[in-house]
Amino acid sequence: MTFNTLSLKYRIAAVIFVLEAVMMIMVLSLTFSSANNFVQEQVKETEATIIGLISNLSRAAFIINEYDDLQPYVEQAIQAPHIEKIMIMDHDNIILISGDSQDIGNIYDEKNVSTNGWKEQRISNATGYLGKIAIKYSHEQLQEATGHSFYIGTTAAIIGMTIIAFIGIITGNLLTRRLHCVADTAKTMSAGDLDARTQLTGSDEIAELGQAFDDMAEKLKQQIHSLTQREQELHNSREELEQRVRERTLELATASEEAIKANQAKSAFLATISHEIRTPMTAIIGFAELLEDKSINDEDHKQATDAILTSGKHLLQLITDVLDIAKIEADKLELDIQTISPADVIDPIAKIVQPIADKNHVVFTHEYRTVMPELINTDAIRLRQVLLNLLNNAIKFTENGKVELIVSHHKVSNIICLDIIDTGIGMSKEQLGRIFNKFEQADSSTTRKFGGTGLGLSLSRELVQLLGGDIAATSTPGVGSHFTIKIPCNTRMEQTNTKWSNLSISTQLNESQNLEGLRLEGHVLIVEDTEILRIMTSKTVSATGATVSYATNGIEAIKKVQEEQFDLILMDMQMPVMDGVTAVEKLRAMDIEIPIVMLTANVLKTDQLRCLEAGCDNFLAKPVKRSAIHSILAKHLRQEHPVEVLEIEDICVE
Numbered sequence: 001m002t003f004n005t006l007s008l009k010y011r012i013a014a015v016i017f018v019l020e021a022v023m024m025i026m027v028l029s030l031t032f033s034s035a036n037n038f039v040q041e042q043v044k045e046t047e048a049t050i051i052g053l054i055s056n057l058s059r060a061a062f063i064i065n066e067y068d069d070l071q072p073y074v075e076q077a078i079q080a081p082h083i084e085k086i087m088i089m090d091h092d093n094i095i096l097i098s099g100d101s102q103d104i105g106n107i108y109d110e111k112n113v114s115t116n117g118w119k120e121q122r123i124s125n126a127t128g129y130l131g132k133i134a135i136k137y138s139h140e141q142l143q144e145a146t147g148h149s150f151y152i153g154t155t156a157a158i159i160g161m162t163i164i165a166f167i168g169i170i171t172g173n174l175l176t177r178r179l180h181c182v183a184d185t186a187k188t189m190s191a192g193d194l195d196a197r198t199q200l201t202g203s204d205e206i207a208e209l210g211q212a213f214d215d216m217a218e219k220l221k222q223q224i225h226s227l228t229q230r231e232q233e234l235h236n237s238r239e240e241l242e243q244r245v246r247e248r249t250l251e252l253a254t255a256s257e258e259a260i261k262a263n264q265a266k267s268a269f270l271a272t273i274s275h276e277i278r279t280p281m282t283a284i285i286g287f288a289e290l291l292e293d294k295s296i297n298d299e300d301h302k303q304a305t306d307a308i309l310t311s312g313k314h315l316l317q318l319i320t321d322v323l324d325i326a327k328i329e330a331d332k333l334e335l336d337i338q339t340i341s342p343a344d345v346i347d348p349i350a351k352i353v354q355p356i357a358d359k360n361h362v363v364f365t366h367e368y369r370t371v372m373p374e375l376i377n378t379d380a381i382r383l384r385q386v387l388l389n390l391l392n393n394a395i396k397f398t399e400n401g402k403v404e405l406i407v408s409h410h411k412v413s414n415i416i417c418l419d420i421i422d423t424g425i426g427m428s429k430e431q432l433g434r435i436f437n438k439f440e441q442a443d444s445s446t447t448r449k450f451g452g453t454g455l456g457l458s459l460s461r462e463l464v465q466l467l468g469g470d471i472a473a474t475s476t477p478g479v480g481s482h483f484t485i486k487i488p489c490n491t492r493m494e495q496t497n498t499k500w501s502n503l504s505i506s507t508q509l510n511e512s513q514n515l516e517g518l519r520l521e522g523h524v525l526i527v528e529d530t531e532i533l534r535i536m537t538s539k540t541v542s543a544t545g546a547t548v549s550y551a552t553n554g555i556e557a558i559k560k561v562q563e564e565q566f567d568l569i570l571m572d573m574q575m576p577v578m579d580g581v582t583a584v585e586k587l588r589a590m591d592i593e594i595p596i597v598m599l600t601a602n603v604l605k606t607d608q609l610r611c612l613e614a615g616c617d618n619f620l621a622k623p624v625k626r627s628a629i630h631s632i633l634a635k636h637l638r639q640e641h642p643v644e645v646l647e648i649e650d651i652c653v654e
Contacts, residue, residue, distance in 0.1 A: 016168030024157040050077050051121045055133055058088050059123050062130040070097045084138035090131040178206045182213050194221040280311030328462050334605045335379045342372050345380050353391045362395050366405035376489040386460040390420050390483050398424035418485040427475040436461050520544040522567035522637035527557040529575040540629050554578030566594050568636045573600030581614045588615035595636045
């Protein structure tokens with residue numbers, strides 16, 4: 001065991017003990033040295049006094065020659081602890097007085113003076129040498145007394161040092177006990193108990209140390225708590241991030257899978273739509289080439305014309321569906337919400353579908369199961385589009401069966417239900433789950449057998465949802481299908497400030513009017529940059545007897561108007577050099593009041609507004625039907641033999 005391995009209290013006690021021992025040794029040494037010197041000085045003084053006193057007494061005794069009176073003084077002096085013997089001799093060295101009576105009368109041996117601790121003092125007076133005194137000193141008792149005193153002092157010092165050491169241990173224990181409290185608290189905290197405190201009180205240094213330690217421990221606890229919270233937050237954030245990564249990975253995997261499926265569907269769609277485009281195009285080109293053969297009879301000529309017209313309408317419908325899908329995906333499709341009568345939409349559709357059903361040997365019926373509201377608030381054009389699509393599908397997939405259109409009104413929910421029920425081929429649950437997806441039909445065999453792009457049902461559902469309703473379907477393979485269209489009667493939708501509807505569709509409702517043989521008088525300016533369309537429009541106008549002039553852009557049109565008189569201008573919208581809208585604006589700025597009708601393939605409502613705000617009197621969307629052109633001509637030109645012409649629906653709506 002070394003000093004460094006001792007506990008603090010024992011080291012403190014040892015240090016105190018050593019310091020006390022050194023101090024006691026130094027004190028004892030100095031004390032005994034001083035005492036010894038003092039005693040020796042006192043002994044010398046005493047000896048000098050005694051020998052002086054006895055010498056004086058002896059001088060008087062020698063003078064009067066009386067020596068007996070000296071004996072008591074000598075005996076009394078011998079009682080001193082450090083005087084062993086006293087002898088008084090005359091001038092002949094005969095012992096006259098002695099502490100030992102046997103020595104009296106003997107001759108004093110001077111040889112013992114230097115060897116046996118004797119000291120001599122001569123006695124003289126004015127007459128001369130009288131005698132001498134010899135005193136033998138003994139320091140044994142004095143040494144014994146000094147040794148005894150040293151022993152007592154040393155013992156007392158040792159006892160005192162022991163007591164002081166014990167006091168030092170107690171003091172060290174008192175000091176270290178509080179320090180142990182700090183140390184034990186530190187160990188407890190290091191073991192994990194952050195609530196441990198020294199609880200030391202007072203104003204001494206150790207109490208201040210303990211209080212400072214407690215303050216540090218509290219701050220350490222707070223910091224550790226803060227770090228624990230941060231670590232927990234970091235752990236939670238890490239878990240949340242990992243969860244997000246997992247979810248995002250799953251989303252990306254799902255999106256990737258959906259993208260692959262969508263890409264496959266679009267690839268299938270492109271293949272399908274390529275077929276759907278090429279089929280009518282083949283018919284159009286083939287029958288057009290057949291018409292070039294002048295040897296064909298009238299029946300073949302009519303058949304070829306009908307085939308070209310039918311194929312053209314099919315292509316137009318296909319393009320319209322694709323554009324509508326694109327508009328919906330781009331959120332660009334605009335609705336024309338009007339207040340209409342349900343019968344004004346449904347009954348004409350039934351008349352259109354009836355001959356199609358008869359041609360396919362399908363029994364078609366429609367009925368109103370409940371009393372219908374007089375007016376509803378919806379987009380009539382889009383409702384017709386959806387209804388026609390679903391009825392055409394029902395007839396197409398029904399062979400020698402039945403198709404029903406049942407119309408009812410639910411007063412509580414204030415919706416109109418259009419139920420289309422057929423006894424066709426039906427669909428499985430898996431097929432039913434895919435029919436509203438873009439670019440998909442029930443399956444590939446359906447595509448091959450019945451044709452189609454897979455856009456109709458997807459487009460129909462999105463249109464109905466834009467109107468605030470929905471389409472539901474149920475089906476059983478081999479039994480038939482049941483589609484339900486639900487349309488709210490009062491759709492709360494934000495209506496635009498649009499004041500014009502699509503005139504081209506309005507005019508199609510009047511195409512049943514027969515204007516064959518119509519003869520007109522007037523001068524018509526056709527402004528069209530595409531030659532084939534210019535020729536077609538020219539032949540349609542010329543067939544009525546009206547005179548035709550041409551211009552290929554807006555600048556030529558303005559120049560023609562300045563040089564000639566015209567009763568009507570048919571203006572294309574997009575042309576090189578100067579477009580139709582700019583040309584109309586310039587003509588109206590020149591106070592030209594000739595009726596101007598815009599013919600364009602731009603069918604967005606914003607395009608219609610641009611044309612009408614520029615100063616056009618009417619708007620026709622390409623492809624323009626001959627009956628629509630005839631109606632426009634009949635409205636603005638003079639008739640040789642007036643006939644009743646059905647007015648085109650007013651294009652101004654609220």
